Structure formats: C-alpha cells, structure tokens
Amino acid sequence: MPAEPKTSTILVIDDDSEIRYSLDRVLASRGFKVQTAASGEEGLEVVKGSPPDVVFLDIRMGGISGIETLQHLRGIAPKMPIILMTAYGTAQTAIEAMKFGAFDYIMKPFDPDRVISLAEGAVRAVEDMNRAGDYESLLNSDDYEEGIVGHSPAMQEVFKIIGQVAASDVTVLVSGESGTGKELIARCVWQHSHRNRADFVAVNCAAIPDNLIESELFGHEKGSFTGATGQRIGKFEQCDRGTIFLDEIGDMALSTQTKILRVLQEGEIQRVGGSETIKVDIRVIAATNKGLEDMVEEKTFREDLYYRLNVVRIRVPPLRERKEDIPEIVDYMLQMLEKERKIKVRKVSPEALSILCACQWPGNVRELENVVYRSAVVAQGDAILIKDLPEEIAGRPVETPAPEHVAVSTSQEASETKVADPVVGDASKTETGDQADMDPLGQAVDALYAELKRVESKSLLRRLERELVERAFIDMGNNQARTAELLGMTRTTLKKRLQEYGLAK
Numbered sequence: 001m002p003a004e005p006k007t008s009t010i011l012v013i014d015d016d017s018e019i020r021y022s023l024d025r026v027l028a029s030r031g032f033k034v035q036t037a038a039s040g041e042e043g044l045e046v047v048k049g050s051p052p053d054v055v056f057l058d059i060r061m062g063g064i065s066g067i068e069t070l071q072h073l074r075g076i077a078p079k080m081p082i083i084l085m086t087a088y089g090t091a092q093t094a095i096e097a098m099k100f101g102a103f104d105y106i107m108k109p110f111d112p113d114r115v116i117s118l119a120e121g122a123v124r125a126v127e128d129m130n131r132a133g134d135y136e137s138l139l140n141s142d143d144y145e146e147g148i149v150g151h152s153p154a155m156q157e158v159f160k161i162i163g164q165v166a167a168s169d170v171t172v173l174v175s176g177e178s179g180t181g182k183e184l185i186a187r188c189v190w191q192h193s194h195r196n197r198a199d200f201v202a203v204n205c206a207a208i209p210d211n212l213i214e215s216e217l218f219g220h221e222k223g224s225f226t227g228a229t230g231q232r233i234g235k236f237e238q239c240d241r242g243t244i245f246l247d248e249i250g251d252m253a254l255s256t257q258t259k260i261l262r263v264l265q266e267g268e269i270q271r272v273g274g275s276e277t278i279k280v281d282i283r284v285i286a287a288t289n290k291g292l293e294d295m296v297e298e299k300t301f302r303e304d305l306y307y308r309l310n311v312v313r314i315r316v317p318p319l320r321e322r323k324e325d326i327p328e329i330v331d332y333m334l335q336m337l338e339k340e341r342k343i344k345v346r347k348v349s350p351e352a353l354s355i356l357c358a359c360q361w362p363g364n365v366r367e368l369e370n371v372v373y374r375s376a377v378v379a380q381g382d383a384i385l386i387k388d389l390p391e392e393i394a395g396r397p398v399e400t401p402a403p404e405h406v407a408v409s410t411s412q413e414a415s416e417t418k419v420a421d422p423v424v425g426d427a428s429k430t431e432t433g434d435q436a437d438m439d440p441l442g443q444a445v446d447a448l449y450a451e452l453k454r455v456e457s458k459s460l461l462r463r464l465e466r467e468l469v470e471r472a473f474i475d476m477g478n479n480q481a482r483t484a485e486l487l488g489m490t491r492t493t494l495k496k497r498l499q500e501y502g503l504a505k
C-alpha cells in the first residue's frame, strides 16, 4: 500500500497491549508512523517531546484517566486532534467526549476502516486548520469600533450618508430586508448625533398590538381604557431630547400613523384619554423592511407620513449585494464571540469561508451571524471547518454573481475592491433574482476556480478528485463497478485511485 504523501504521526495511548498492537498494525498499514504509550503519563511525555499529528486515547486507564490525560494534552497541544476510544457508546459518552474537546470518538471493538477514516479525517482537519491561518486577523480591531463592518462600496455609501445626516436633527428612514442591520445603522446615526448623551429608545411597532401601541408611545391617563389603572408616561415623553427608533413602521395602524405625523409636524403629543398637549423634543428614526411606496399606493400607509419620514433615506443593501464583506463580518463575529461568550474560535478554513461567501443569505447578516455562532460552538479546534457548518448551509445552492449594488460609488478604490473580489465575480452579468437558468456545475466550477486563485492551492485538483471518488464510492455502497460507471472511469483506473487514496479494502 502506498504511503501518505507526508508521513503523519499517530500516538496511541492505551494500557491494553493488544489494542496498542492492533491499532499500530492497522494504521502502519496505511503509511502512518505510529508511536504507542501504555499510560496517560507516558503519553504526555511523548507529546511534550514531540507532538504527533493525531492521538488515539483510551478513556479508561489505570493511573491518570483518559479524560484527565485529554485535558493535559489539550493544554500542551491545543490543536492536536484527539480521538477517544471507549467501550461504551452511549449518548452520554459521546457528549462528554466532545465536551472535553475530543475530535471524535470510536467504540471498541474497532472496525479497522473506521480507524483509518478517523485518522485521515483528523490529519486533513489539521491541514485545513493550518491553512486557515492565512485568514487570521483580517482587520485591525480598531476598524470595528462602530460595531458595523463593511468595506464594500455599497456599505461605504451607507456610512457616507450616516456621516452626512447624523449631526442634524433630520428624520431618517432606514429601509432594507430583514436582518440587514437596520437597527445597527439607526443606533449609529444616534451615536454620531448631538443627542448621543440622551436616550435611544427603540419601539418595535410590529410586536405591540394595535390597541396598545398608542399608550406605549404617548402614554395614557388613569381610566382612559379598561386596564388603565394609573397614569402612564409613554416613550415619546420618556425620551424627551433623545432619539426614538420606530422599528417596522410599516406595521403601524393608520390611526397611530396620524398621531405620529402630528409629533413630526408639531413636536407635540397627547396622552391617550388626556386633553393636555405636551411638547416633546425628539428625533425620529424609522425603519421598515416593507416597501412603503407600495403601501402608500395601496393606501395602507399615509402618504403624508411617508414624505415626513423619508426626508433622508438610508437603504441598507442586502448581503448578496456586498458579498465581499462576508469574510470581515465573519471575522468580526468571531471576535465578538470570544469577547462576549468566551468561545475561542478565531479562524475559518478557506473552504468553509468560500461556502459562506458563495451561498445565499435570505436572512442577511442576522442569518450569517447565527450560522457563525452555531458553527463556532461545534468547532473542535480553533477554526471553523466545512464539517462544522450547519447542514443546510453546506448543502445550500450558491448564489448567482452579485448584481450591481444600488448605491453608486464612483471612487477608484471602490471599483478596485469589486474587481479584486474573487467571490462576487462579474457583477455586470446577472440581473437581480434571475436564477431560473442557473447551471449548478458552472457555479461550482466558478467557486472552485475562485478558491484556487485565492489560496493558490497546488493540491486542489488532487483533493477534488479524491473527494469525488470517496463520496461516490461510499454512495455506491463500496461497489467498484457502479462507482467506476458513475465517475466515467475504467475499473482499473478506479482501483488505482482507491489504492492511492487509501480507500481500497
């Protein structure tokens, strides 16, 4: 059997000499260099001397236990994959093993094929993680001071508008699909305004029932309606001199819209059930993910209010129009996870990143954030690998090349960013939403080619062939004739490949 291109070292720690012997034989037969240790203590000495690529570790041993050994090992070599060996395959064991940071676990008695595939998978994961190093510290953390990430021309345009309007008291309407960052932008406007020492109060108009929203916004007098047992001060009064953020304004009832119009025009309110007119000094920022223009047309949104709100419009572009920002956003989110939740996963493998960059994000940044969080939680080393991505993402179809972003930017820098971006592709080719005649193979090749250029990987073709052969072979139930037919190879070529890749029996 041919050896792996680079000989990987595997350390087997088990107090049972038979297990050490049989694992040594199985692994050595595939070209791995195997070392053995008869106890946790001995294993730790080996690793301190020269860390192997992968460790197989027995969970139950005399002397220090497997779990203790695992913890020490992780202290010495945090990235080294450790595969726990256990005689009891309960959910509990599996959960415990993974909780303690094992790469995987295997049950005794062993299936030699499983041993090999685990060892190879672990070696590959280490290689992926090492390559992920290129991605580390994409940006200086100072760049994230605003809490809004994005160097794309589309976001630069948004930042410019924020800068232009923040200092004045002008009403701002923030529009964009759900999860694009509307609230974040609204807060940013407030932070840059002279009202930043006073409150920013957010009211989600969609979350409050119609019959309660007026009392929420304007307050009420005692006894003004059933349940109004005392006087209540509303949000507008509470945040006098501050900024009120009316989120999802498209969901506001027409009767309430009339009252909002009055605040904007006259700067005054009346509590529900009250007759007193109260002056308020408030800046209004509204947000919507609905097309207010259509609603005006359908007469479900007051036209006069629309014009009052739409004095300055900030359109937050959907993520598909600023895919070049995805690596930075991911980087930022990982920094935040470390800071706020002590989840220390600081990298993403190039393969996983190119999936994140290529796939569709109907839920925009919020969805990306959620996926990064879920992947970081299950990642075992310090990098997110493809296997850590949620299944629906790994299998999600890739997006067509990004359409031309709506925000116009004519700067030299902006056009360079666009050309240099490997993932976005030729923006001029596609129209928004026209995905009817997408060629999945063409898209996959586009993504792979971009990846090849990005990481300048010399082994990408070989790896690709190996992955395809391996998947097909497994899918065809290890049947060589059917696999060869599917791949369009002769059986002799397939056999050769299976041997080369260590997949043959």
Ligand SMILES: Nc1ncnc2c1ncn2[C@@H]1O[C@H](COP(=O)(O)OP(=O)(O)OP(=O)(O)O)[C@@H](O)[C@H]1O
Pocket (backbone or CB within 6 Å): 147, 148, 149, 150, 176, 177, 178, 179, 180, 181, 182, 183, 184, 185, 289, 329, 332, 365, 366, 369
């Ligand atoms: N450019 C960005 N950089 C970093 N984080 C971002 C960015 N845009 C959005 N986020 C994060 O994504 C999440 C969604 O943002 P936000 O709540 O502002 O979006 P939204 O448009 O108001 O969403 P929804 O329509 O669901 O209310 C938040 O956790 C926010 O911090």
Ligand SMILES: [Mg+2]
Pocket (backbone or CB within 6 Å): 182, 183, 247
């Ligand atoms: Mg929101």
